[in-house]
Each structure stands twice: as structure tokens, then as C-alpha cells.
Amino acid sequence: xxxVPELKKYLDKDIRIExxxxxxxxxxxxxxxxxxxxxxxxxxxxxxxxxxxxxxxxGQCVIRxxxxxxxxxx
Numbered sequence: 107x108x109x110v111p112e113l114k115k116y117l118d119k120d121i122r123i124e125x126x127x128x129x130x131x132x133x134x135x136x137x138x139x140x141x142x143x144x145x146x147x148x149x150x151x152x153x154x155x156x157x158x159x160x161x162x163x164x165g166q167c168v169i170r171x172x173x174x175x176x177x178x179x180x
Contacts, residue, residue: 113138116179122152123169124176131167132180142171 113135122132123144130152137145149167153160 111138111140111142113177116177120180121146122178122180123174125169125173126175127173131164131169133167139171142174144169144171144174
């Protein structure tokens with residue numbers, strides 16, 4: 107039996123998600139499913155230029171679960 111991701115404690119909280127391809131996004135977790143697909147509201151893509159973070163507003167995002175490497179509360 108496969109375990110369901112325990113992300114209930116992160117719902118409606120700001121999280122930072124590391125994705126494959128060295129991409130990072132952050133925003134409010136508004137939903138998830140059995141496959142770790144995530145729905146993020148107020149999503150921002152975080153890029154680092156010369157040591158400084160820059161943010162690109164993406165709005166509402168759906169992230170495929172198999173591209174998620176790490177999730178942390180911010």
C-alpha cells in the first residue's frame with residue numbers, strides 16, 4: 107500500500123518548493139492529491155541573479171508531483 111502525502115498541515119500556508127531543473131517556486135498551498143500534484147495560489151518563481159533573488163509572478167499554478175524534490179514551510 108502506498109502512503110498518501112501528509113500535506114494537510116501545509117494547506118493555506120506559504121511554502122517553498124524545489125523542483126527538478128534547479129527551479130524554485132513559492133506560494134500558498136491550496137490543494138494536493140495522492141500523486142503529490144500541487145495547486146499553489148499566488149505562485150512566484152524564484153530566480154537568483156548575481157546572488158540576489160528575483161521573483162516572477164505566476165499566479166495560480168498546478169505543479170506535477172513527479173517534478174517536486176522538496177517542500178518547506180516559509
